[in-house]
Amino acid sequence: MEKRIVNPWNWQDERSYVQAVEVKHVESTLYVSGQTAISTDGIASQADMRTQLMEAIQNLEQVITEAGFSCENIVRLNIYTTSSEELWPHFDVFQDWVKKHNMKQASTLMEVSSLFETLKVELEATVVK
Template sequence: MEKRIINPWQWQDERSYVQAVEVKQAAGTLYCSGQAAVHADGQSSTADMKTQLILAIQNLEKVISEAGYECKGIVRLNILTTSSEEFFTCFDVLQDWIAKHGIKQATTLFEVKTLFETLKVELEATVVK
C-alpha cells in the first residue's frame, strides 16, 4: 500500500489530523461502524466523556485487530460527540492514541444531538493495508 499525505498548510498538525490522504495499491480496505463506549456485554457506558473515549478507542482497536488490520492504517476517522466542548477537555487522549500508532488520517468532528442510550462519543474509521 502506498499512502500520500496532502497538507497545504501546517496548522492542522497541532490538531492531530491531515487535510487529505491518498491511498494507492491497497491490499484491503476496512470500513468500521461507529465504535462507542459499549461494554463487551452490550451495556452502554454511563461514564464521563474521557472514560467513554478511552473505551471507544479500545473497541475500535479490537475491531481493527480482529479484522487483521493495524491502527496505523486508519486513513479516515469521523468523530461523533454529543458535546464538542466536553470532548475537547479530553482531546489529549485521542491525540496521544494517534501519536502512539503513527496514524495520519483525515478527520471530521460532528456534534450530534444524541447518540444511542447514554453514549457521548463514537469513532468511525476507514482502515487500509
C-alpha cells in the same frame, strides 16, 4: 500499499489529523462502523466523556486488530460527539492515541444531538492494507 499525505498548511498538525490521504495499491479496505463505550455485554456506558473516549478507542482498536489490520493504517476517522465543549478538555486522549500509532488520517468532528442511549462519543474509521 502506498499512502500520500496532502497538507497545504501546518496548523492541522497540532490537531492530530491531515487534510487528505491518497492511497494507492490497496490490498484490502476495512470500513468500521461507529465504535463507542459499549461493554462486551452490549451495555452502554454511563461514564464521563474521558472514560467513554478511552473505551471507544479500545473497542475500535479491538475491531481493527481482530480484522487483521493496523491502527497506523487508519486513513479516515470520523468523531461524533454529543458535546464538543465536553470533549475538548479530553482531546489529549485522542491525540496521544494518534501519536502512539503514528496515524495520519483525514478526520471530521461532528457534534450531534444524541447517540445511542447514554453514549457521548463515537469513532468511525476506514482502514487500509
